[in-house]
Amino acid sequence: MPQRTPLFDAHVAAGGKIVDFAGWELPIHYGSQLKEHETVRSDAGVFDVSHMTVVDVTGPQATAFLQTLLANDVARLGFEGKALYSGMLNADGGVIDDLIVYRTAWDYRVVVNAATRDKDLAWINQQAAAFDVTVAERPELAMLAIQGPNAIAKVKAARPDLAALIDGLKVFQGLPFASSQGDWFVARTGYTGEDGLEIMLPGSDATVFWNALLAAGVAPTGLGARDTLRLEAGMNLYGHEMDDGVSPLSAGMGWTIAWAPEARNFIGRSVIEAEKAAGPAYKQVGLVLEGKGVLRAGQTVITSAGEGEITSGTFSPSLKLSIAMARVPVAASELVDVDIRGKHEPARIVKMPFVRNGQKVFE
Amino acid sequence: MSHVPAELKYVDTHEWLRQEDDGTITLGITDHAQELLGDIVFVELPAVGTQLAANDTAGVVESVKAASDVYAPIAGEVVEINEALVASPELANSVPYGDAWFFRVRPVDADALAGTLDAAAYLELIGA
Numbered sequence: 001m002p003q004r005t006p007l008f009d010a011h012v013a014a015g016g017k018i019v020d021f022a023g024w025e026l027p028i029h030y031g032s033q034l035k036e037h038e039t040v041r042s043d044a045g046v047f048d049v050s051h052m053t054v055v056d057v058t059g060p061q062a063t064a065f066l067q068t069l070l071a072n073d074v075a076r077l078g079f080e081g082k083a084l085y086s087g088m089l090n091a092d093g094g095v096i097d098d099l100i101v102y103r104t105a106w107d108y109r110v111v112v113n114a115a116t117r118d119k120d121l122a123w124i125n126q127q128a129a130a131f132d133v134t135v136a137e138r139p140e141l142a143m144l145a146i147q148g149p150n151a152i153a154k155v156k157a158a159r160p161d162l163a164a165l166i167d168g169l170k171v172f173q174g175l176p177f178a179s180s181q182g183d184w185f186v187a188r189t190g191y192t193g194e195d196g197l198e199i200m201l202p203g204s205d206a207t208v209f210w211n212a213l214l215a216a217g218v219a220p221t222g223l224g225a226r227d228t229l230r231l232e233a234g235m236n237l238y239g240h241e242m243d244d245g246v247s248p249l250s251a252g253m254g255w256t257i258a259w260a261p262e263a264r265n266f267i268g269r270s271v272i273e274a275e276k277a278a279g280p281a282y283k284q285v286g287l288v289l290e291g292k293g294v295l296r297a298g299q300t301v302i303t304s305a306g307e308g309e310i311t312s313g314t315f316s317p318s319l320k321l322s323i324a325m326a327r328v329p330v331a332a333s334e335l336v337d338v339d340i341r342g343k344h345e346p347a348r349i350v351k352m353p354f355v356r357n358g359q360k361v362f363e
Numbered sequence: 364m365s366h367v368p369a370e371l372k373y374v375d376t377h378e379w380l381r382q383e384d385d386g387t388i389t390l391g392i393t394d395h396a397q398e399l400l401g402d403i404v405f406v407e408l409p410a411v412g413t414q415l416a417a418n419d420t421a422g423v424v425e426s427v428k429a430a431s432d433v434y435a436p437i438a439g440e441v442v443e444i445n446e447a448l449v450a451s452p453e454l455a456n457s458v459p460y461g462d463a464w465f466f467r468v469r470p471v472d473a474d475a476l477a478g479t480l481d482a483a484a485y486l487e488l489i490g491a
Contacts, residue, residue: 028428033428034427224401292405294425315404315405
């Protein structure tokens with residue numbers, strides 16, 4: 001039985017085409033994925049991401065626990081309100097999930113993926129047993145991502161009482177709204193390559209807030225556009241770019257690993273440290289198709305140094321050409337071929353992201 | 364609610380067919396098909412002169428979310444393809460029965476449309 005977010009009826013009312021997404025009934029689009037994508041690049045769109053899993057971590061050993069659990073180091077969170085992107089690795093150095101962790105007044109808030117919820121919570125609780133910490137899922141919270149160059153202004157128009165809090169947030173910071181005990185939590189984060197906010201709030205408040213956003217001119221935007229936007233932004237999607245069997249070093253996540261201090265023995269460290277020393281076999285790259293068709297996950301990439309694989313591919317609505325993320329041999333040179341239904345179509349390796357703040361980024 | 368013009372024929376792979384006065388048959392994808400695919404961004408058509416057998420893969424239509432084969436429901440020679448559709452694949456979303464025809468075939472069999480569905484049968488197939 002699929003689950004519904006508190007906004008299910010609002011999606012149907014807005015014309016959302018509902019699909020099953022990781023066991024949740026969510027809108028893939030509200031008419032046109034391309035239009036919704038374009039609206040986020042040029043104006044403001046809102047995504048219901050209430051299916052994502054919010055976990056609060058508290059207790060005297062919360063920091064020590066997360067320094068063991070995560071490949072990035074929460075000691076980098078120098079003050080309350082700062083956020084950090086990290087992988088959570090298994091003992092073999094594979095990626096259990098990627099997540100965002102916020103330093104909060106009650107210690108930490110962690111947001112993980114919906115599709116990996118069960119295994120994440122099992123793993124987190126298993127590791128937490130050795131620490132004096134409390135791990136509390138917050139399933140009663142909904143979450144909306146409002147993204148685009150006009151997103152912040154429109155949120156402030158919809159909720160003037162949030163304006164002062166929002167004005168104090170720099171990119172990758174998040175804070176609870178006054179006196180809400182963390183039930184309302186406003187973060188300047190996102191998954192689109194545009195400026196914007198991710199706002200957690202009680203599910204019982206979600207429809208009123210959603211309607212206020214729509215009234216302020218924010219467009220309902222489906223998960224289809226969320227995927228093309230994140231791909232243009234060069235952001236990983238769990239289950240595509242990485243999974244339990246993929247090293248973060250081969251998934252473009254090397255920058256998220258805090259190697260110093262050497263004494264911090266996070267789970268998976270010894271394996272990926274050895275891999276780093278030996279030199280990883282694969283690297284993550286961006287691809288731009290120069291031949292015909294559309295790049296798709298699973299297609300084989302033929303490079304000068306052997307074969308690789310596309311992990312996510314799409315037609316880029318912003319660039320009007322096909323782009324992809326791929327895992328290829330480290331020594332692969334710039335020009336490659338992609339096997340599209342048996343035909344070898346030329347493509348080029350480029351530095352990601354493809355699009356940031358509405359503009360083409362790569363050469 | 365999908366549009367299904369009464370004067371056309373259909374097949375269960377969601378292509379429409381139209382008998383032309385010169386004996387050729389024009390094909391495209393149905394309104395229902397384009398709704399399922401979503402925003403169409405790429406169309407690949409067979410070369411003019413290609414001899415298609417029935418149920419051959421004749422082309423590809425790709426939307427933002429997925430690729431889908433276009434089948435040849437009847438055997439014949441491709442006599443014309445719609446270059447305007449290749450240049451503007453989004454036509455298949457906006458005018459699936461008009462400017463977004465895919466290709467024209469000269470059928471091997473004079474009775475090529477015999478096994479196809481009429482509008483009522485296709486409507487029933489798609490549950491419209």
